[in-house]
Amino acid sequence: DHRAVESLEANRGFDLGGGRTFMAHARTQQTDICGLTGGDILGRIGRRRGEVTLLAGGPPCQSWSSAGHQQGFDDPRGQLIAEYLRVASELDCRFLLFENVRSLVTARGSDGVPGSALAWLRERLFSLGWQTKVELLNSADLGVPQRRVRVVLVGYRAGDAPSFPTPTHAKEPIAKAKPWCTLGDCLARIAPPTADELIRPTGRLALELAALAPGSGVKSPGKCEATRPGGHWGYKQGAFLADSKLPARTVTASSQQDWVQDSNIGIRRLSPRECAALQSFPHTWKFIGNRSTQYRLIGNAVPQLLASAVAKALAKHLDAFQMSNLVDADKKTELIPLGPALRAAIQYTVKEQLRNGPSRLAAPLRRRSRIIASVS
Numbered sequence: 001d002h003r004a005v006e007s008l009e010a011n012r013g014f015d016l017g018g019g020r021t022f023m024a025h026a027r028t029q030q031t032d033i034c035g036l037t038g039g040d041i042l043g044r045i046g047r048r049r050g051e052v053t054l055l056a057g058g059p060p061c062q063s064w065s066s067a068g069h070q071q072g073f074d075d076p077r078g079q080l081i082a083e084y085l086r087v088a089s090e091l092d093c094r095f096l097l098f099e100n101v102r103s104l105v106t107a108r109g110s111d112g113v114p115g116s117a118l119a120w121l122r123e124r125l126f127s128l129g130w131q132t133k134v135e136l137l138n139s140a141d142l143g144v145p146q147r148r149v150r151v152v153l154v155g156y157r158a159g160d161a162p163s164f165p166t167p168t169h170a171k172e173p174i175a176k177a178k179p180w181c182t183l184g185d186c187l188a189r190i191a192p193p194t195a196d197e198l199i200r201p202t203g204r205l206a207l208e209l210a211a212l213a214p215g216s217g218v219k220s221p222g223k224c225e226a227t228r229p230g231g232h233w234g235y236k237q238g239a240f241l242a243d244s245k246l247p248a249r250t251v252t253a254s255s256q257q258d259w260v261q262d263s264n265i266g267i268r269r270l271s272p273r274e275c276a277a278l279q280s281f282p283h284t285w286k287f288i289g290n291r292s293t294q295y296r297l298i299g300n301a302v303p304q305l306l307a308s309a310v311a312k313a314l315a316k317h318l319d320a321f322q323m324s325n326l327v328d329a330d331k332k333t334e335l336i337p338l339g340p341a342l343r344a345a346i347q348y349t350v351k352e353q354l355r356n357g358p359s360r361l362a363a364p365l366r367r368r369s370r371i372i373a374s375v376s
Contacts, residue, residue, distance in 0.1 A: 038090025096155030115346035184244035215243030253299030
C-alpha cells in the first residue's frame with residue numbers, strides 16, 4: 001500500500017519525547033510479501049538468522065472480519081498468514097507478534113469447524129518452534145477512547161513467555177484502574193471540525209438518524225435463525241448514532257463511520273481527524289491521501305496506546321529475562337492450550353452454528369443477498 005508507506009515517511013522524525021524521534025533508524029520497503037525473503041530483510045539490516053528479536057506483522061483482517069464475507073483461507077488475503085510464517089521462520093525470530101479481529105478466534109479453517117483456523121495457525125507455529133499466547137484485548141481497557149477488541153498473538157520459544165499488559169482502565173472504576181475514556185472526552189480534547197470536514201446526513205437517512213437515541217442505529221435485514229424466526233437484527237453500516245458517554249465503537253476502514261449528535265452543528269459524521277484521535281494517534285499525525293484513503297489507513301491501524309502497552313510489556317520481559325536463563329525443565333513438549341475464555345467462545349460458536357446454521361442457509365435468496373449488501 002503505497003499510501004501507507006508515504007504516510008510513515010511523512011511522519012519520520014516526529015518528536016516522541018524523551019529525546020526519541022519516530023523512525024529515526026528505520027528503513028521502509030514497499031513490496032509484496034510473497035516475493036520477500038528473510039534473507040532480503042537480514043541483508044538490508046545487517047543481521048544474521050537468529051539475531052532478530054521481534055517480527056511484528058499484521059496479516060490482513062478482511063478475510064476474517066465479521067464486516068466482510070469471512071472466507072478465511074479461501075480468500076487470497078487469508079492465505080497471506082502462511083507467508084508471514086514463512087518469513088518468520090527464515091528470520092528465526094525470538095518473538096512474533098500480530099493482532100487481528102476478534103472473529104479470528106472462532107474462524108473456520110478448511111474443515112469448516114469454528115476455531116480451526118486459529119488452531120491451524122498455532123499448530124503451524126508450534127511445528128516451527130514457537131509456543132503461542134493468545135488474548136483478546138479491549139483497547140478501552142488500555143486508555144483508548146474506543147471499544148476495539150482485538151486478538152493479540154505472541155509467539156515465543158518454550159520457557160520464554162512474556163506477559164500481556166495489565167489493564168489501566170475499566171468500564172466501572174476499580175482499584176488501580178481509571179474509568180474508560182469516552183468519545184465525548186476525546187472530541188473535547190481536539191479542535192472542532194472545520195467546514196471542509198463536515199459530512200451531514202441527507203434524505204431518508206437524515207430522518208432515520210434524527211429519530212434515534214444515541215447508542216443505537218438503523219436496523220439491517222434480519223438473518224433467519226431457528227432460535228429467532230423473525231430474524232437476527234443488526235445495524236446497517238454507516239447508520240449508527242454514537243453514544244458520547246461511552247468509548248466509540250470500532251473505527252473501521254470504511255468511509256461509513258458513525259454519526260455524532262453535535263450540540264452546535266447537529267448530526268454529523270466522524271471525520272478522519274477525529275477517527276485518528278479515537279485510534280490514539282497524536283493530533284498532528286499525517287495521513288497521505290484523500291478522505292476515503294485516510295479513513296482506510298486509520299481504520300486499518302492498531303491503536304497507538306494498545307500497541308505501546310503490548311510493546312512495553314514485551315520490553316519489560318526482555319529487560320528481566322535473558323535467553324541464557326532458559327533451562328530444559330521449563331520447556332514444553334506440547335502446544336499450550338488456549339485460555340478458558342477463548343475456548344468458551346469457540347464452544348459457544350460451535351453450538352450456535354448447530355442451532356442456527358441450517359435455518360440461515362434455508363433463508364430466501366433475496367433476504368440473504370440483502371444481508372450481504374448491508375455489511376459489504
